């Protein structure tokens with residue numbers, strides 16, 4: 001990607017998105033930050049402007065709201081004056097046990113992490129197709145690689161999103177439209193604030209942001225970040241059920 005790209009960030013208050021956007025600001029890009037809290041978006045916009053972004057605007061909306069997604073997407077593209085690069089970063093971990101007991105909460109997790117996200121991804125891909133080029137980057141998760149008792153509502157939504165983005169990447173293979181699915185392992189961000197952290201399996205938003213940028217430059221279709229999660233999830237996916245069922249993961 002060259003400089004002065006028009007970059008749309010869906011879920012710009014995400015810690016990973018914010019770290020990634022810093023590099024984009026330093027490259028002199030035009031940024032549109034989308035999130036549901038103006039109070040959180042405004043200071044991020046100020047910081048990104050100070051870091052050198054050509055322009056930074058904010059767009060306040062609940063990205064899980066399924067009404068009028070096409071109309072709102074059109075307004076975002078209009079505000080940005082075009083589209084070269086999209087990062088879809090928003091998501092919600094949710095509470096597995098609460099979802100098992102409360103169908104409304106479960107619907108929220110599924111809609112937030114899958115249904116709404118797949119629709120934004122489709123809208124973004126369609127716009128890039130009309131323009132004939134550009135990159136769509138979607139943050140999924142290693143949690144989508146196998147259903148596990150401690151988090152299968154979030155995991156299934158991310159697994160569905162991974163499949164959707166895989167389909168988009170297949171559709172655009174060989175074209176100038178690039179689609180990338182990012183699968184981070186656990187990252188030290190507000191999403192995991194309630195978890196005990198530390199140890200070699202944990203990563204940082206800086207590291208994930210750097211891996212995303214490198215993968216865009218190399219036009220990769222899917223990455224695990226850090227890379228070793230590829231091997232871990234390969235093992236987890238292939239563990240025989242008789243062993244897998246004894247594990248509390």
Ligand SMILES: NC(=O)c1ccc[n+]([C@@H]2O[C@H](COP(=O)([O-])OP(=O)(O)OC[C@H]3O[C@@H](n4cnc5c(N)ncnc54)[C@H](OP(=O)(O)O)[C@@H]3O)[C@@H](O)[C@H]2O)c1
Pocket residue numbers: 011012013014015016017034035036037040061062063064065089090091092093112139140141142183184185186187188189190191192
């Ligand atoms: N952290 C991890 O361990 C990890 C691992 C694998 C994948 N991921 C994925 O990476 C992405 C970024 O997460 P993160 O680690 O950067 O966590 P984060 O800092 O907690 O960011 C999540 C962001 O999503 C936003 N969001 C959630 N629902 C939204 C909605 N309906 N509309 C608008 N914004 C909404 C939240 O906004 P508010 O601030 O307004 O709540 C929050 O800023 C997520 O898709 C997550 O699933 C994270």
